Amino acid sequence: MAKRELTSGEHTLLERAGREVKHGMVVNLGIGLPQFLPEHLPANTDVTFHSENGFVGMGEGNPEGTPDSDVIDAGGRACKVVPGAAFFDSLTSFAIVRGGNLDLAVLGAFEVSLSGDLANWKIPGKLTPGMGGGMELAQKANHVLVISHHLDKRGRGKLVPQCSLPLTAPACVGTLVTERAVFRRIDGRMHLASIHPDFDRKSALEGINADVPTPDVLEPWEATP
């Protein structure tokens, strides 16, 4: 959908994240890495993509299109729609989100706290893209999946004891997928849930300065046949 070469780690985390998506879901993709999710979905997983600027049934990118085309995604890229798609205005778009009809929001993050708080809209005084629809997506989607590189450029993990940045929404992240591990919020606390076969428990928690519960039995990384 978006144009850029993905790293092998990004392919890994997108493929793992794709297995969190179930057939028939209505899914919203945040700007950035989540926009590459459609091409990483398992076979026979048909989902309906919601684009918060005003439609469901978003298809692949439109190579002939431009930012001035009549169908663009929320990031401004020209895209196609699939048969059965519907266009609407911003009111209807967010009625879908807040009213419980959005099964899954796939979002990026600056920080995810141990209690599942999400910060992804503001670095005060520096990067302030604004929340856009992110607060409503984070607070009201039936499930919030955050996908992220395991470590940032300074070697810090995304999972922190408490977010230092302004929150997008408290206690909203259900699942965090990185190229090394999957974390799930259980009883209000993020737990280690799965580890990529190339990594051990230590490297799955590298850069994470938080006391993450690590159950003895983990989910398999690969899909179970």
Add this chain to the structure above:
Amino acid sequence: MLDRGTTVEKAVTSYVRSGQTLMVGGFGRGGVPFTTIKYLADNATDYRNLTLIKNDANEPGIGIDLLLKQGQVKKLIATHIGLNPDFIRQMNDGEIECELIPQGIFAEKIRAGGAGIPAILTDIGLGTEVAHGKATYEMEGKTLLVEPCMRGDVALICADIADNAGNAWWRGSNRNMCVVMGTACDRVIVEAKQIVETGNLKAEDIHLPSVFVDVVVPAGPLPHGEL
């Protein structure tokens, strides 16, 4: 609906004044009234001290960025400004005030303004800095934020097709905030890519009925071209 088929100049000089609050349609480039905005930018000394209510800040060099760059705007109320790093700098430097509102609540505040509802109650933004300083209301054991409605002096919106009566219709993802903004301002200027005879739009397809619309003006060629 007062005027039918007039020029951007006539519409703007009739309705827009310095110091007003303008709602401007669009999300990304779809629905942005580029021709009307360009007129305001080309006549900058006549249109200053504006408060803009718009989903986003456009991109550098196009749309409302022209007004932001020329110092014609004192405040922008928006949901997302991430595609305009120049404006993020202006905001961080304190040149222009910016209020950021969650996107769906932004739309609902405008709907309330258009529908004669003084405020809405919502749980969106609770537990975040969006809630700071806002009034709250207790209902059924839950704390809710009181979000006052928003109205504007003039709405500037771009439709794909309007008829001479002022009915308007949008293609694809261009509708976004345009329709609701058209309900929430004292004056509504619809810039239309195509203007047709009244009756040529199917009545049941109309997105914004003409009762809300004061004037329809023709959209010019895109002033920014394809970037």
